[in-house]
Amino acid sequence: MSAVATTTPSPIVTAPPPPPRRPRVLTVAAAFGSVASGLVVLTMLGVYLQVRGERLADGVPALPEDVVLPLTPGNMGLATLAMSVVTVAWLSYSLRNEDRTHAYLALGVSILLGAAFINATAYLYQQLEMPFTMTGTSGLLYAVTGAHLVMTFAGLVFLAVMGFQALGGQLTGRDAEGMSAAALYWYVTVAVYLPVWYGIYVTK
Amino acid sequence: MTVTEDAPAAVSAASEPPAAVPANTGLAAILGSGDHKVVGRLWIVASLFHLLLAGAAALAVALERIDLSGVDVLDAEWFGPLYAYRSVGMAFLFLLPLTIGVATAIVPLQVGASTLAFPRAATAAAWSYLLAGGLLVGSILIEGGPYGTDVDGVRLFVVSFALVLVAQAVAWVCIATTVLSLRVPGMSMRRVPLFAWSNLVAATAWLITLPVLAAVTVLAYLDIRYGGVGGFFGGGEQTLYARISWVFGTPTVYAFAIPALGVIASIIPVFAQTRHQRHGVAQGLIAAFGALSVGVWAMPGYGADPYAWLYEGPWVAVSFAIALPLLGLIGLWALTGVKGRLSASSPLLFAGAAVLMLLVGVVAGAVQAVEPLETLVDEGATPLYSTSWSASVAGYVGLATAIALLGGVVYWAPKLVGRTFAEGPTRLMAIVLLAGTVLWAFPELIAGLMGQAALPLVEVAENVSTIEALNLVTLVGGVVLALGVAGLVALFAAAARRDEQPGDDPWSGHTLEWATSSPPPYGNFASLPEVTSEAPLYDARHRSEEGSA
Numbered sequence: 001m002s003a004v005a006t007t008t009p010s011p012i013v014t015a016p017p018p019p020p021r022r023p024r025v026l027t028v029a030a031a032f033g034s035v036a037s038g039l040v041v042l043t044m045l046g047v048y049l050q051v052r053g054e055r056l057a058d059g060v061p062a063l064p065e066d067v068v069l070p071l072t073p074g075n076m077g078l079a080t081l082a083m084s085v086v087t088v089a090w091l092s093y094s095l096r097n098e099d100r101t102h103a104y105l106a107l108g109v110s111i112l113l114g115a116a117f118i119n120a121t122a123y124l125y126q127q128l129e130m131p132f133t134m135t136g137t138s139g140l141l142y143a144v145t146g147a148h149l150v151m152t153f154a155g156l157v158f159l160a161v162m163g164f165q166a167l168g169g170q171l172t173g174r175d176a177e178g179m180s181a182a183a184l185y186w187y188v189t190v191a192v193y194l195p196v197w198y199g200i201y202v203t204k
Numbered sequence: 205m206t207v208t209e210d211a212p213a214a215v216s217a218a219s220e221p222p223a224a225v226p227a228n229t230g231l232a233a234i235l236g237s238g239d240h241k242v243v244g245r246l247w248i249v250a251s252l253f254h255l256l257l258a259g260a261a262a263l264a265v266a267l268e269r270i271d272l273s274g275v276d277v278l279d280a281e282w283f284g285p286l287y288a289y290r291s292v293g294m295a296f297l298f299l300l301p302l303t304i305g306v307a308t309a310i311v312p313l314q315v316g317a318s319t320l321a322f323p324r325a326a327t328a329a330a331w332s333y334l335l336a337g338g339l340l341v342g343s344i345l346i347e348g349g350p351y352g353t354d355v356d357g358v359r360l361f362v363v364s365f366a367l368v369l370v371a372q373a374v375a376w377v378c379i380a381t382t383v384l385s386l387r388v389p390g391m392s393m394r395r396v397p398l399f400a401w402s403n404l405v406a407a408t409a410w411l412i413t414l415p416v417l418a419a420v421t422v423l424a425y426l427d428i429r430y431g432g433v434g435g436f437f438g439g440g441e442q443t444l445y446a447r448i449s450w451v452f453g454t455p456t457v458y459a460f461a462i463p464a465l466g467v468i469a470s471i472i473p474v475f476a477q478t479r480h481q482r483h484g485v486a487q488g489l490i491a492a493f494g495a496l497s498v499g500v501w502a503m504p505g506y507g508a509d510p511y512a513w514l515y516e517g518p519w520v521a522v523s524f525a526i527a528l529p530l531l532g533l534i535g536l537w538a539l540t541g542v543k544g545r546l547s548a549s550s551p552l553l554f555a556g557a558a559v560l561m562l563l564v565g566v567v568a569g570a571v572q573a574v575e576p577l578e579t580l581v582d583e584g585a586t587p588l589y590s591t592s593w594s595a596s597v598a599g600y601v602g603l604a605t606a607i608a609l610l611g612g613v614v615y616w617a618p619k620l621v622g623r624t625f626a627e628g629p630t631r632l633m634a635i636v637l638l639a640g641t642v643l644w645a646f647p648e649l650i651a652g653l654m655g656q657a658a659l660p661l662v663e664v665a666e667n668v669s670t671i672e673a674l675n676l677v678t679l680v681g682g683v684v685l686a687l688g689v690a691g692l693v694a695l696f697a698a699a700a701r702r703d704e705q706p707g708d709d710p711w712s713g714h715t716l717e718w719a720t721s722s723p724p725p726y727g728n729f730a731s732l733p734e735v736t737s738e739a740p741l742y743d744a745r746h747r748s749e750e751g752s753a
Binding site for chain 2: 024025028029032033035036037039040041043044047050051053054132133136139140143147
C-alpha cells in the first residue's frame, strides 16, 4: 500500500502551479487617485459651507438674493449618477463573463448617463445666470461643482478607455483589472457627489 | 506518502523584467528613461539644485534679520516673497522631492520589483516637477509669490505651486502602488522593509494632505484672479502664505519626517549587525506617527476665527501623542544597538544626528502646545505658536529629515551611483550638519521665547539686541549647514568619479536591494533569494554561516 502511495504521484503535487496573481497595480492606483480627487472636491465644499455659514450668521443670504438655485437639475444629476452605478457594475460583470453584447450596451449607457449628468449641470449653470465673481459663495459654488465636473469627465474618459480596451481584446474577461479600476474611480465620483448635492442644492 | 521538495533557492522578481535594455545613451537616456533609478536620480539632483536656491534665500532672510530696525540688506519688496519662498522651496522643492527621489530609486529594489509601478507616470511627474519648480522660482524672481507685488508673478506662483503638488501626488501614487502590488512572492506586508513601509505610510499621509493643499491653492488662485484687491472669499494676496503655510506647522510638518524614520530604521540594524528588533512593532509605530501627522484638519479656515483649532483638545493631544511612537522607535533602535555590535560608520552617524534633532523638534512642538506658556517679555499673552519657536520646530523636523535622507543617499550610494562615499570626510560632514542644525534652530527657539514673531515684517518690541544676537548665531548656523551640504555634494561628485567598485553589498545589508549588483542593471534582478522574513539577506548569510560551521 505504502509502495503504491510513494510511486503514484498525487494529483495535487503534479498539478501545474497556479498562475502568479496578477499585481493589481491599476486598481490600487485608482483607489489612491480617486480618494485624492475626491478630497479636492470635498475640501472646496468645506470652504463653501464655511463661507456660506458665515454669511448666514451675519444675516446675509447664502447666495445673492436675485439668484434662484433650482433643486431639479441637482436631483436629476443625482438620479443619473445613481443609475450609472448600476450600469457600470453591469459593464464590469459583463466583461468578467466575456459577454460582449451586454458589455457594449452597458458601456454605451454608462457613457450616456455620464454625459447626461454633465449636461444637467451645464443646464443648471445656464439657469442660474449668476456671475462667477458676484459674491464669495457664487465663485465657490462654481468651484465646487466645476471640480466635480472635472472628476466626472476624468471618470468617463477612464471608463471609455478601459471599456474599449477590454472590448478590443486587450483585456480578457479573466484579466479585466483596468475595468475594475475605472469602475472604482466612478463609484467614488458618484459617492463624492452625494455631499455636494446635499451641501449645495438641498441646503442652498 | 512523503513528498519532499527543496526550498527554492531563488525566486523570480515580483514583476516581469522589461523586454530589453533601452538603446538610448547620454542625454536621451535621461530624457526618455522610465528606469526608476534614472528617475530617482533626476529627483535627487533637481532637489539638491533647489536646496541651493532655497538655502540662499534662507541665508538672505537670516542676514536681514541680524538688524531688526528695518529691511536694509534686501529690497523691501523682495523680503516677503523670499521669506515665503525659503519655506515653500525647502519643503516642496527640496525636502519632498529628495524623499521621492530616494524612494523612487530604492523602494522597488527593497521589495524585489523589476520596476516602479507606472514608470511613465513617474517620469512625467519628475519632469512636471522640474518645469513647475522652475516656474515657481521664476515667479519669485519677478517679485511674485506670497507678499509679492507683481500680480502676474503671484498668479504664476500659485499655478506653478499647484503643478508641483500634482506632480508629487502622482509620484507618491507610483511609490505606494509599488509597495502594495509589486512585492516579490514571499514578502507579506509584515515583511516589507521599514524604508519601503515608511514610504507607503508617507504616501498615504501625503495623498490625503496634498489634494487638500491643492484645493486650497486653486481657491487662492480664484480669489486672487477674480476677487480683486482683498479677494472675494479669503483676503486675496495678503492671505496667500497663511493659506499654504499650515503644512509647516504642527502636526502636518511631522509628515515630512515619516520616510526619515524608515531610513534610520534601515541603517541602524545593518551597522549593529543584527536584525531590527520587533519589526512588526516598528511598522505599527511608523504607521501611528504617520496617522498623527495628517493635519489637514488643522489648517486656517475661511471664517471669522481661522485658527479655531489652536490650543483645542485635538491639536494639543496630537502635539503630545506624536512623541510616543517616536520614543517607541528610539527604544527599539536602542534595543537593536544593544543586541548587536554598533560600528560608527558614516550612515550611522547621519542616522544618530537625525534621531537627536527629530526628538528635539517633536519635544519643542509639544511644548508650544501648552497654552499657558507664552513669550517671556510681553504681557500681551502671545502664544509660542505665533513666534519663531514654531519656525524652529519646523527647522528641527525639516533638517532632521534632510540629514536622515542625506544619510540615506550615503548608505544607498552603491545602488544610486555604483560608488561609495569616502568614509572619513563623510563622517565629518554628518557632524558638521548636526552642528549647523543646532546653531540654526536653537537660537530661533530662544528668540521665539523672547517674542520674535514667526511671520516676517512684524516689529519686535523688546529684547531687540538679544534677538539680533540670536539671529546672528542662526546665520552662522546657516553658513555651517551650507558648508556641510556643499561638502557632501562634493563628496557625492567625487564618489561618482571614483574607479573603485564598492561591490554588490559593501555594508552586509539585510534587505533585497543588496542582492543585486551596484549599480543595479536595467530590470534590477536576475534572481532573488527566498523571502522568509523581513531581512532575507541577513537570513541567507546566517544560514550559510551555520551551514559552513
